[in-house]
Amino acid sequence: xxxxxxxxxxxxxxxxxxxxxxxxxxxxxxxxxxxxxxxxxxxxxxxxxxxxxxxxxxxxxxxxxxxxxxxxxxxxxxxxxxxxxxxxxxxxxxxxxxxxxxxxxxxxxxxxxxxxxxxxxxxxxxxxxxxxxxxxxxxxxxxxxxxxxxxxxxxxxxxxxxxxxxxxxxxxxxxxxxxxxxxxxxxxxxxxxxxxxxxxxxxxxxxxxxxxxxxxxxxxxxxxxxxxxxxxxxxxxxxxxxxxxxxxxxxxxxxxxxxxxxxxxxxxxxxxxxxxxxxxxxxxxxxxxxxxxxxxxxxxxxxxxxxxxxxxxxxxxxxxxxxxxxxxxxxxxxxxxxxxxxxxxxxxxxxxxxxxxxxxxxxxxxxxxxxxxxxxxxxxxxx
Amino acid sequence: xxxxxxxxxxxxxxxxxxxxxxxxxxxxxxxxxxxxxxxxxxxxxxxxxxxxxxxxxxxxxxxxxxxxxxxxxxxxxxxxxxxxxxxxxxxxxxxxxxxxxxxxxxxxxxxxxxxxxxxxxxxxxxxxxxxxxxxxxxxxxxxxxxxxxxxxxxxxxxxxxxxxxxxxxxxxxxxxxxxxxxxxxxxxxxxxxxxxxxxxxxxxxxxxxxxxxxxxxxxxxxxxxxxxxxxxxxxxxxxxxxxxxxxxxxxxxxxxx
Numbered sequence: 309x310x311x312x313x314x315x316x317x318x319x320x321x322x323x324x325x326x327x328x329x330x331x332x333x334x335x336x337x338x339x340x341x342x343x344x345x346x347x348x349x350x351x352x353x354x355x356x357x358x359x360x361x362x363x364x365x366x367x368x369x370x371x372x373x374x375x376x377x378x379x380x381x382x383x384x385x386x387x388x389x390x391x392x393x394x395x396x397x398x399x400x401x402x403x404x405x406x407x408x409x410x411x412x413x414x415x416x417x418x419x420x421x422x423x424x425x426x427x428x429x430x431x432x433x434x435x436x437x438x439x440x441x442x443x444x445x446x447x448x449x450x451x452x453x454x455x456x457x458x459x460x461x462x463x464x465x466x467x468x469x470x471x472x473x474x475x476x477x478x479x480x481x482x483x484x485x486x487x488x489x490x491x492x493x494x495x496x497x498x499x500x501x502x503x504x505x506x507x508x509x510x511x512x513x514x515x516x517x518x519x520x521x522x523x524x525x526x527x528x529x530x531x532x533x534x535x536x537x538x539x540x541x542x543x544x545x546x547x548x549x550x551x552x553x554x555x556x557x558x559x560x561x562x563x564x565x566x567x568x569x570x571x572x573x574x575x576x577x578x579x580x581x582x583x584x585x586x587x588x589x590x591x592x593x594x595x596x597x598x599x600x601x602x603x604x605x606x607x608x609x610x611x612x613x614x615x616x617x618x619x620x621x622x623x624x625x626x627x628x629x630x631x632x633x634x635x636x637x638x639x640x641x642x643x644x645x646x647x648x649x650x651x652x653x654x655x656x657x658x659x660x661x662x663x664x665x666x667x668x669x670x671x672x673x674x675x676x677x678x679x680x681x682x683x684x685x686x687x688x689x690x691x
Numbered sequence: 692x693x694x695x696x697x698x699x700x701x702x703x704x705x706x707x708x709x710x711x712x713x714x715x716x717x718x719x720x721x722x723x724x725x726x727x728x729x730x731x732x733x734x735x736x737x738x739x740x741x742x743x744x745x746x747x748x749x750x751x752x753x754x755x756x757x758x759x760x761x762x763x764x765x766x767x768x769x770x771x772x773x774x775x776x777x778x779x780x781x782x783x784x785x786x787x788x789x790x791x792x793x794x795x796x797x798x799x800x801x802x803x804x805x806x807x808x809x810x811x812x813x814x815x816x817x818x819x820x821x822x823x824x825x826x827x828x829x830x831x832x833x834x835x836x837x838x839x840x841x842x843x844x845x846x847x848x849x850x851x852x853x854x855x856x857x858x859x860x861x862x863x864x865x866x867x868x869x870x871x872x873x874x875x876x877x878x879x880x881x882x883x884x885x886x887x888x889x890x891x892x893x894x895x896x897x898x899x900x901x902x903x904x905x906x907x908x909x910x911x912x913x914x915x916x917x918x919x920x921x922x923x924x925x926x927x928x929x930x931x932x933x934x935x936x937x938x939x940x941x942x943x944x945x946x947x948x
Contacts, residue, residue, distance in 0.1 A: 546803040553789070554818060555785075555863070
């Protein structure tokens with residue numbers, strides 16, 4: 309690398325300028341090696357559909373949709389210090405909202421606007437809940453309890469909507485049986501590009517749609533957490549009272565964090581519902597509510613890439629185990645959680661970063677790419 | 692910095708409306724705080740002039756910390772008003788008072804231990820529109836932590852942490868700095884470093900209210916001293932006068948003097 313520095317000097321400074329907003333003390337992976345591996349992983353994700361059959365591709369798409377839910381908790385808990393156990397509430401509300409909109413406005417225009425509308429409804433819910441919590445002075449474990457209870461209340465409520473009186477327009481809520489939404493379409497007019505269903509083409513399109521959204525969201529969150537607002541978030545996470553004495557309006561900042569988190573969870577909920585054209589009250593159940601906390605704890609709650617990697621890896625493992633008829637999936641996930649919390653309290657991603665840095669120091673400088681290899685396992689946990 | 696200030700700046704209608712005298716930066720008017728049956732602060736009229744360095748002393752439970760918390764808005768008064776720099780603060784929220792130009796370092800040290808020294812300073816600094824890098828570098832020099840700038844704040848010594856915390860408060864460029872026992876638990880050397888730091892900032896025109904028990908330190912830094920006792924202002928004056936006042940010696944300095 310040292311010999312070839314000069315010709316690439318300009319290129320490198322351009323690269324540095326592009327990278328600058330994405331890097332800072334609040335993200336793991338600020339090295340050239342990281343970005344090389346990241347681009348490699350993105351390339352891999354683009355090629356991935358060629359390697360697997362549509363069924364597997366469809367499952368992978370679901371893992372990535374859940375990645376938004378993981379990112380939402382990562383932001384709220386890992387950076388804002390607010391342990392929400394109820395991100396699934398916003399996920400589910402937006403999911404149901406999208407289902408209702410897609411059934412009532414079953415055109416490409418309806419569904420395209422439906423994404424926006426459903427995300428708005430889920431976000432608004434998180435805003436209202438957050439407003440009463442943070443301006444009401446609710447803190448710490450009480451936030452965890454209130455958010456969890458919100459999800460459980462929704463679970464109970466939605467479960468009793470089987471009767472024919474629970475209809476919004478032509479959408480039946482369906483109680484425990486859940487609600488079947490229309491196949492997802494994007495576009496203007498009566499028919500657009502179809503993304504849903506079981507035929508290979510829509511599955512492929514939907515995969516690319518979700519992956520592209522996830523990558524954009526990930527990069528946007530990197531910019532956010534490394535901005536001055538990100539610094540404020542971290543300050544509030546570290547010491548809420550001290551941060552208030554510098555004149556920060558702490559309840560307001562926490563409300564903003566929580567609302568952004570709600571929006572991310574809502575987007576995940578819409579993508580998840582559109583994926584299977586189906587949503588049921590089980591998204592509000594305690595088992596599902598616990599999963600984001602597990603993904604984020606294992607991945608590393610201060611690592612955006614780590615939590616997405618952990619989500620994909622854990623969901624893939626659960627599906628694989630379920631495929632063999634094993635009932636052990638949740639037990640193994642629980643065991644993994646206990647193991648990670650005991651051995652690496654900050655999660656897996658910081659360990660991988662440390663290992664990567666160690667390798668970079670050990671290896672001759674030109675082999676940057678190999679040095680970052682462990683990081684790529686996070687992103688490629690799905691293969 | 693003269694304590695009379697610049698008269699042209701002070702001639703605003705707001706000052707006329709709220710009433711404090713021209714060179715008063717901070718004024719409390721009949722400030723009272725009751726906790727149930729206990730009156731922690733009792734009809735206190737406390738004034739600080741622009742650019743003044745005032746020490747606030749008194750026995751334990753005299754109401755010193757309560758008075759500070761009333762000024763910063765951590766507590767709201769039972770009765771009375773607070774004026775600062777020509778505006779009434781009594782019903783303002785805590786963060787609005789900080790924006791008005793009051794900065795505070797409470798008794799127990801509160802720094803962001805997981806963050807670096809530089810990041811610690813950035814948190815308050817990014818709220819202002821001041822030139823970040825310039826102010827950051829100057830503050831690091833003032834608090835003598837240039838070499839430790841990228842170290843984790845949790846790894847600093849107690850004295851360094853206290854200096855860092857004062858540095859954090861100064862990055863807001865306050866008109867008035869409130870310090871609650873800034874040298875508690877410090878070595879003589881560390882105490883002198885804090886005294887130097889306070890002198891430097893005071894020379895730049897920053898006003899101070901320092902709550903302190905260490906009379907050597909008070910003598911080192913202070914121009915005027917206010918003695919609080921049982922929630923009331925007991926005496927007020929130059930340090931020599933206060934130290935030689937028999938009544939003050941009886942209630943407070945007895946064991947020290």
